[in-house]
Every structure is written in C-alpha cells, then in structure tokens.
Amino acid sequence: MASESGRAAQPVDRGKVKSWLSKVFEFNTAGLNWPRAVAFLDAALVPLFVFWAIGHEVYLLSALFGLLFTALSDPGGGYGHRALSVAAFGLVGAGVTALAFEIGADGWGWMVLAAFAVTLAAGLTVAFGVHRFINAMLLNVWFVVAIGYEFGLHKAVHVTSHIWAQVLAWSGGAALWIVVTFLWWLIRGRTDQSQPFSELPGDNSRRKLTPPLILFAVIRAVVIAGTVALAFGLDLTHGSWIPIAAMISLKPSLEQAALVGAQRLVGTLIGAVVAGLLLLVPTNEHGIRLFAVQQGLEVVALVLLMHGAGIRFWNYGLYSAAIAAGALILVDLPQPSDYAAEGYRLLWTLCGVGCSLIVLLLAGLLAKRTAKARPQPA
Numbered sequence: 001m002a003s004e005s006g007r008a009a010q011p012v013d014r015g016k017v018k019s020w021l022s023k024v025f026e027f028n029t030a031g032l033n034w035p036r037a038v039a040f041l042d043a044a045l046v047p048l049f050v051f052w053a054i055g056h057e058v059y060l061l062s063a064l065f066g067l068l069f070t071a072l073s074d075p076g077g078g079y080g081h082r083a084l085s086v087a088a089f090g091l092v093g094a095g096v097t098a099l100a101f102e103i104g105a106d107g108w109g110w111m112v113l114a115a116f117a118v119t120l121a122a123g124l125t126v127a128f129g130v131h132r133f134i135n136a137m138l139l140n141v142w143f144v145v146a147i148g149y150e151f152g153l154h155k156a157v158h159v160t161s162h163i164w165a166q167v168l169a170w171s172g173g174a175a176l177w178i179v180v181t182f183l184w185w186l187i188r189g190r191t192d193q194s195q196p197f198s199e200l201p202g203d204n205s206r207r208k209l210t211p212p213l214i215l216f217a218v219i220r221a222v223v224i225a226g227t228v229a230l231a232f233g234l235d236l237t238h239g240s241w242i243p244i245a246a247m248i249s250l251k252p253s254l255e256q257a258a259l260v261g262a263q264r265l266v267g268t269l270i271g272a273v274v275a276g277l278l279l280l281v282p283t284n285e286h287g288i289r290l291f292a293v294q295q296g297l298e299v300v301a302l303v304l305l306m307h308g309a310g311i312r313f314w315n316y317g318l319y320s321a322a323i324a325a326g327a328l329i330l331v332d333l334p335q336p337s338d339y340a341a342e343g344y345r346l347l348w349t350l351c352g353v354g355c356s357l358i359v360l361l362l363a364g365l366l367a368k369r370t371a372k373a374r375p376q377p378a
Helices: 002-024 034-054 057-073 079-103 108-128 130-155 163-187 211-233 241-249 258-278 287-311 316-332 339-373
Strands: none
Touching: 002 258, 034 057, 034 163, 034 287, 057 079, 057 130, 057 163, 057 287, 057 316, 079 108, 079 130, 079 163, 108 130, 108 211, 130 211, 130 241, 130 316, 211 241, 211 339, 241 258, 241 316, 241 339, 258 287, 258 316, 258 339, 287 316
C-alpha cells in the first residue's frame, strides 16, 4: 500500500514541478521591445569605442551601467522635468560610484558598513514612491557590483584604475542618455515623451513605512553586509560573486510575488553559468590573442546587456540571466581566468543565491505571520 501511494504521489509532484517551471519561463510576447534594445546598443557603442580608442577599457563597466541604469530611471514627460530627474539620478550615482571605488580597496570592515548603510537606505526609499524606490534599488545594485569590481582591480596588479576616472565614466554614461533623449526630443518636434521603460512604475506618491517593510529592509541590508563580509573578509578567490549574486537574486520588496523571486534566482544561476563558460575562453591565452579575446568578450557583454533591455518584460528570469551574465563578465574580465576560477565563481554564485533564498523564505514567513496578526474585518 505504501508503494502504491508513493507511485500515486509522483505524478502530482511532477505536475507541480512542471507547473512551476512553466510559470518561471512563461513568455509575454507583448513585452518584447527590440527597438528599445537597439537604441541602447547604439548608445552603448559610443563608450565602447571611446575606451577602445584611448586604451582604458577598465572604465567601460562604469560607463555602461551609468547609461543603462539612467535609462531605466528616466520618468518620461516634459523634457525639462526628465532632464532634471535624470541629472539628479546621475549625480547620486556619481556619489555612489565614488564611495564604492574609494572603499573597494580598503579594509573589509568599511565595505561591510557601507554595504549595510547603502542597502538599508535604498530599502527605505519606498516611502518616497515606487519609482524612486526602483531608482534606489538600481543604485544599490551598482554599488555592490562596483565594490566587487574595485576589489578585483586592486588585486590585479597589471591594471590601473583611478576613482575620479570611474566617477567620470559613470557620469559620462548618464550624460550620454541625456544627450540621446534631447536629440530625440528635437526630432519629435519638442513634444513630451512617454517613459522609455513604460512598464516600470512611475508612481512617486509617498507611502507609509510599515513595520514589515522596515524589517525586511533591515534583513536585506544584513544579508548584503554579511555576504560582503564573507567574500572580502575571508579574501575568497573571486568572492565578489557572492554579494553580486545575492543582490541580483533578492526581490526588491516584501510584497513582491514569490514567482519574481524564483525567476531572479533561476536567472542569476543561468547568467553565472553563461558568464563562467565565456570567461574560460581567455584561458592560457597571451599577448595579442588575449587582447583580442578580451575585446570580444566586452562586445558579448554589451550584447547581453542589450538583450536585457529588450526582454525585460518578456521573461523576467531570462532578463536577470542576461544582466547577471553581462555584469559578471565585465567584473571579472580584467582578472586572469582558469578552470579552478570558474569553479569558484559558480560555487560563490550558489552561496549568494542560497543567502537570497533564505531571505525569501524568511520574508514569506514574515508575510504570513503579519497577515494572521491583522484584525479581520467584521
């Protein structure tokens, strides 16, 4: 009887797994936006060729993220309002960039403290509206990526990076988006334009910070600070992948659906595997061949980010995979690669995703507990 009941339960379990996978990889055809992706690629080619020409590809990551995240933060509307909002975002991003590259080569204690403060502040900006909250989350992701990048650059003795140049590269990426939107505004006859990423919330109405939201912001900050301490305090080989994977995998609010969290987790793992395999290409390469391979991988990373801009609302899991793969390639590209390094990268990614999974489970339990504690309507 026990074996029969076990066999009867198997189809049910398989059905649940298939249903879950179908939801994670469900495609929204209306969410594809290739013109937007091509527009981002056209703009991103500018910093790519500029840094190729001057021979300082080490600043490409800052410029690309400045361009991409500034485009995501664009609220649309009248050009004056758009330019002011985007300029403010770029200015705050420049400050975050300076902080990240300043402490990225210092003691790990400062990195942990700064990661906690920045993540907590980003989580609490939900009080100023959903749109500003999303902008803060973008800068939070960039901060974690930047400290990992600077930590790797500091260990790579053959690479030189200056803080002011990284800030200038980020600011240049943000300014490039302002120029692109200005030209498009003139071409369209100086008419107001809709939000470039219209699917993102544009609500700036303030909301009350409830205890669950505050608690989740604190938990999230603790997790990111903990992964930073684990990666840099123990000086793990390619340990920056732990906080980057944790940050990319974490859903941005307690109220968000579990499906999006699962898509982030799956997407981060896929992106890490893709990045790890691509970073094997320069193994044992030297001289001009290594230089050519590195430039080719920069183009691949750019194309991955372009796909992220185009499929953001087609499938969130694949979007997360594209962004994670592009970011991780650019972060580790200045460092020599070998087969052992790829094992470390994938292992630390699993650790970062695991930390995020624990937080998601805690958030789910907290949400259920909060729902039970609410008084029921008469």
